[in-house]
Amino acid sequence: MRYRKWGRVVRWENGTLVRVEEAGEAREEGGVFYAQPIADRVALPEVDAAWVVETARAIGEAERVVVVAGFAIHEYGDVRWEDETRRVHVALTRKPWRVLVDDFDVATVRDALARCEGEKDFAHLIRTPQFEQMPGGRDGYGRPIEHRRVEGEPPNFYRPSYRVRPVRQWMNVRAIPSGTMQDGPKVLARVDGGKALVDDNGRVFVTVL
Numbered sequence: 001m002r003y004r005k006w007g008r009v010v011r012w013e014n015g016t017l018v019r020v021e022e023a024g025e026a027r028e029e030g031g032v033f034y035a036q037p038i039a040d041r042v043a044l045p046e047v048d049a050a051w052v053v054e055t056a057r058a059i060g061e062a063e064r065v066v067v068v069a070g071f072a073i074h075e076y077g078d079v080r081w082e083d084e085t086r087r088v089h090v091a092l093t094r095k096p097w098r099v100l101v102d103d104f105d106v107a108t109v110r111d112a113l114a115r116c117e118g119e120k121d122f123a124h125l126i127r128t129p130q131f132e133q134m135p136g137g138r139d140g141y142g143r144p145i146e147h148r149r150v151e152g153e154p155p156n157f158y159r160p161s162y163r164v165r166p167v168r169q170w171m172n173v174r175a176i177p178s179g180t181m182q183d184g185p186k187v188l189a190r191v192d193g194g195k196a197l198v199d200d201n202g203r204v205f206v207t208v209l
Helices: 050-057 106-114
Strands: 002-013 016-029 032-037 061-076 079-094 097-101 131-133 173-175 186-191 195-200 203-208
Touching: 050 061, 050 079, 050 106, 079 106, 097 106, 097 195, 106 186, 106 195
Parallel strands: none
Antiparallel strands: 002 016, 002 061, 016 032, 061 079, 079 097, 097 186, 131 173, 186 195, 195 203
């Protein structure tokens, strides 16, 4: 097994912008796991967090912005495959709330937070959904990710970093569709303290999950 990954991160926190690039390799030989930096470089897309910072500042302040771009090459036996990743994490603040966004559509949450009316108790009924693993791609050991209902032990392995071995985890998970709720409240983002930012027919508020 051999796994090589190249990554570029731009992190903005409390007014300081930090840019980092790294490259590493993991391999297993004779049952021993090795992880180390590598000198090889590949072309990675530019990462610019300025647009997120300006969007967040429109309502006050972004406490943290992390934008990640990565490229990886996997080799497991005779199987070889590549994948790319691009992620964003934003912590928006509007006192007394701290809202966490893990999606590039930061503007939707920003606009809703600007209209937030405050906190309130909200009577709601939550139906525990069933989940399924959607097919697509390969896992950390090169096995195809197949369509499965999420129950029991995960059949696939996820590699969180080149520094550690893959761990069992469900992949490509979604809730099994079970109908449509008309005009129902929508959870837009997580709020620190076990709360959520909710849009209920245009009225935005924070409530306990």
